[in-house]
Amino acid sequence: MKRLIYPVLLCSTLCQASLCENGKRQSPVNIDTKNLSAQKLPELVTDYRAAPLRLANDGHTLRVRFDKGGQLSIGKERYTLQQFHFHTPGGEQINGEVFPFGAHILHKHASGQLLAMTVPFRVGAENPLLSTLLPLIPKRIDGDHKLPQVSVNVRDLLPSKLGYYRYSGSLTDAPCTENVEWIVLKQPLELSAAQLTQWRKHFAENMRAVSPLYQRTVFATP
Numbered sequence: 001m002k003r004l005i006y007p008v009l010l011c012s013t014l015c016q017a018s019l020c021e022n023g024k025r026q027s028p029v030n031i032d033t034k035n036l037s038a039q040k041l042p043e044l045v046t047d048y049r050a051a052p053l054r055l056a057n058d059g060h061t062l063r064v065r066f067d068k069g070g071q072l073s074i075g076k077e078r079y080t081l082q083q084f085h086f087h088t089p090g091g092e093q094i095n096g097e098v099f100p101f102g103a104h105i106l107h108k109h110a111s112g113q114l115l116a117m118t119v120p121f122r123v124g125a126e127n128p129l130l131s132t133l134l135p136l137i138p139k140r141i142d143g144d145h146k147l148p149q150v151s152v153n154v155r156d157l158l159p160s161k162l163g164y165y166r167y168s169g170s171l172t173d174a175p176c177t178e179n180v181e182w183i184v185l186k187q188p189l190e191l192s193a194a195q196l197t198q199w200r201k202h203f204a205e206n207m208r209a210v211s212p213l214y215q216r217t218v219f220a221t222p
Contacts, residue, residue: 020176026211027169027182028091028118029218036165036220042075043221044162044183046155053150057138060206061085064133065144069154072107072117074183079107079115081154087207088199090120091172092165092184101191101199102207103157104172115181116169119157124190129156134198159187163221172208186221 020026048070055064062085069081083106090102099120107115121127129152138145163186170178 019170019178020174023170023176023178023211024214025168025170025178025216026176027116027172027180028093028207028210029167029169029213029216030093030096030210031165031167031184031218033095033220035218037217039219041164041166041219041221044164045073046158046162047071047073048081048154050151050153053136053147053152054144055133055136055138055147056144057141057202059141061087061203062133062137064152066154072115074115077109079109079113082106082108084154084157086199087172088196088203088205089207090118091207092118092120092182093210094120094165094184094186099188101196103189105154105157113179113181114171115183117164117183117185119159119185120188121191122188123193123196126192126195127190130191130195130199134195137202157189159185159189161187163187165218165220167213167216167218169216 049068051066051069053064055062063083065083066081071081072079084103087102087104088100090099100123101121103119105117136147165184167182168179169182170176170180
């Protein structure tokens with residue numbers, strides 16, 4: 001029996017590394033707007049709700065988690081909000097533009113299907129939600145901090161227009177699991193240079209390089 005356990009564990013480790021390095025449906029990607037599918041996409045319908053703040057410094061990023069933060073609907077598909085976190089740089093590129101900062105908002109379907117929404121940021125005006133969150137980043141990596149006196153609504157992380165790109169990708173960290181649906185919002189938000197500097201005092205760059213699309217199709221709203 002022991003001789004069977006070791007190869008299984010070794011295979012698991014090697015397979016994860018192989019998928020991150022050699023997978024054909026990895027994230028993030030560069031979205032070339034000249035090569036998009038004309039398929040019509042349903043609009044995004046948000047039903048997010050304010051919830052008491054629960055956040056954690058996991059050593060790589062700031063994560064804000066939800067028990068009852070609402071839902072995202074895409075046509076007949078409904079996804080429950082799980083958490084959001086931030087990346088530098090922002091992840092997906094659009095026509096080669098590298099965004100200095102990005103938010104990833106994670107959702108889960110009742111079937112178990114994961115859906116991640118990327119909100120790109122450019123440097124510009126101060127972002128109100130980040131003004132609330134940045135001073136509250138825990139100094140230690142010690143699990144969730146609950147702040148019932150502070151409420152947060154993911155709707156405050158979204159731009160006024162919800163046009164988007166959609167493609168099939170992966171988790172951006174090991175084990176780089178594929179078959180994750182990705183929504184990339186077209187309209188960037190802004191954060192100030194001072195806010196970006198404040199973020200970088202806590203966290204190093206935490207986003208992998210873009211991966212080739214291979215045979216995947218990127219769909220887009222008008």
